[in-house]
Amino acid sequence: MRLLILTNSLNCLGENDAPLGNAFRRSGCEVIFGEINAISADDYRYFTRGVLVPRNGQLYDPGSAAQGDRGAYFFDECQLIWVMRQPQDCVARDIWQMLWLASQHTPFVNSIEGMTFLNTKHALGYVVPKENRPFSYTSNDFSLLWQRYRKNPDQSWVAKPPNAFCGQNVFLLHPNGPNVRAILQCLTGNTAARHVFDYGIGGFKAEYAVLQQFIPEVAQGEKRVVVACGKAVAWHGRQLHPDDHRSNLTQGGKLIEVDLHSSEIELAELIGKKLMAHGINFIGIDMAYPYILEINIADPGGLYDAKLVSGVDHSDQVAELIIAHFKKYPS
Template sequence: MPFVNDVTGILMLGNKTNLDTVVPPGHLPRTLISHSFDQLWAHYQREPGATWLVKPTDADAGADVYLLRPGSSNNRVLLQSMTGNTGVTELLTKGGLRGFGNRYCALQEYHPHTDEKRVILAAGRPVAQQLHRLAPDEHRGNTAHRVHCAETALTADEQQLCERIGRRLARHGIRFAGIDLAHPYVFEVNLVNPGGLDERVALGLPDRSPDILQALLDQARRDFSRDAPGDFPDEVPSDHPGDDPGGLQ
C-alpha cells in the first residue's frame, strides 16, 4: 500500500534527533540532544553568557519550549525537569525507579528573530509558504502562540535551501513536509503534521491545496510506476564541496 510519506521515513526523521540527516551543515543552530542533566548542564555552563532554548525532541505546536536566559535561576530547574528530574527520583527511591525517569530533550542555541517562514514541500520542492511574525513577548513561531500570518515569497537562498532539503527528504520517501526557517537557520522539519493547507484558508491566504495535491499525485505516479523511491533528474550538485547528501546512520 503506497503512502504519501514512507512509514520508515517518518519513524526515523519525525523528531529532532535526526534533523542533521536532511538539513545541510551550517543551517542548524548548535544543538545538544541528551537525557542526561549533568551532560546538558555542563554544556550550558561552558557559555554562561549565551541564551539557549530547551525543548522536547518529539512534541508539537511549541509545547514545552523554554528560553534559558543568562543568569536565570530557572535554567538549572528547567533542564532537570526536561530530563525527568532523575536526581530527585533516585534520591527518593534509592535508584529503584532507574530507567523510568530519563527523558530526552534538545538544548539549542537561541538566535533571536522576529519572523519565521513555514514552507510547504511537495514532491521535493517548495510549493507554498507563509510568514509567521512572532508576538512581541514570544520566542515561539507557532500559530498556536499568537503569531501574525501573511503571504510571503522565498528569497533565492531560501528557495535553494528548501530544494536541497526536499531532495534529501525524498531519498527517505518523504514527499510532503513543512519547514520552519529563519534563514540561514532551519528550526523544524514537520512530517506528520506539516500544516499550511486548511490553515492558510482559515487565515484568508491564497489556497495552494490544488498545486500541492497535483505535485504529490504527479510524483506518486512517477514513483509507483517504477516501484522505486522518487528521483529528481534535474538535481544539481551540492553547493558545498564534500557536503554529505544525507543518509541515516
C-alpha cells in the first residue's frame, strides 16, 4: 500500500504526521508526505509536491523535516490518502474541490464530505446523543444571542465561533457579566456598528457564533479520546490553566495521564461508529463525561500527547486498524 499524507510543510512534520508515518512504514507501506496547499492537476490528474520516505529510513519526531525523494506525486498512484491539515483560506475552496474529485478514484482515511460538513461545532447536534451534549444556540444575529443570554439570568455560558480551533475566541460568560454584550457583538461581526452603512462598500459582515451552556464538569478537566475505525485507542487528560477557563494545550492547559471508564469508552466508540458511516475513520473527542464538548476531524491531536504521559505509542494500533478497514472495504 502507498499512503499519501497531506500536511502543511515537508520541513516540519506535525504531531500526527510523524508517528503515523512511522507506523505505516513499520507495517510495510510506502509513505509519501505531500503539501496540501500545492495541489495541481495535469489534464485533471491531481498531484502535489511531496517526499517519498525510504521504507527503512530514519523515524521521525514531530517537527522533523521529511527526508527522501522529492518530486511530484499523483494521487491516483496511491492506494490511500490522509488529509492531516486544512488548506489555507485563500486556496481552500479550490483545494477541497480538487480533493473531492480525487476521492472519487482513491480512498481517503477521512472523507472530504465528512471533513467539509462534520468538522464543525454545528455537527454536535447530529453526531452526539442529546443527553450527552450541552444545550447551545447558534446565530449570526447578535440580538438573538443576547436575548437567549438574558433569558437565563443565573446561567453561565461559553461563546465561541463554530469553526475555530485551539481555543481561539472562546469566552466564558458569567451571569450579568459586564462585557457580555460587547463579546457577543464582536463574535457576530459587530453588525450593529456597520448597519448604518446598509452593508455598503464593506458588504455583508455578519458572522456566526455558538452560545453553549457552561458545563461545571469542565472545571475538573477534559479528556481527549482518539478513536480509530470506531475503536478508542488512546486518551489523555487536560487540566485548566489556573488563569484561564480553557484546557487547550495551546492555551496553557496541562497534559495529564487519566483512565477512561467503560461508559466513556462506550460513548466515544458510539460517536466513532456513527462518523464511520460518513467515511470518517480517525477523530479526537473532547469529553467531560457525560458531555461531549467537541469533535475534531482535521488532524486531531492526542495520539502523540497520550504517548508523552503514558509512555505507550498507539500509532501502530491505529495503522493496523486503518489498513485492515480499507482492505475489508476497498473503494
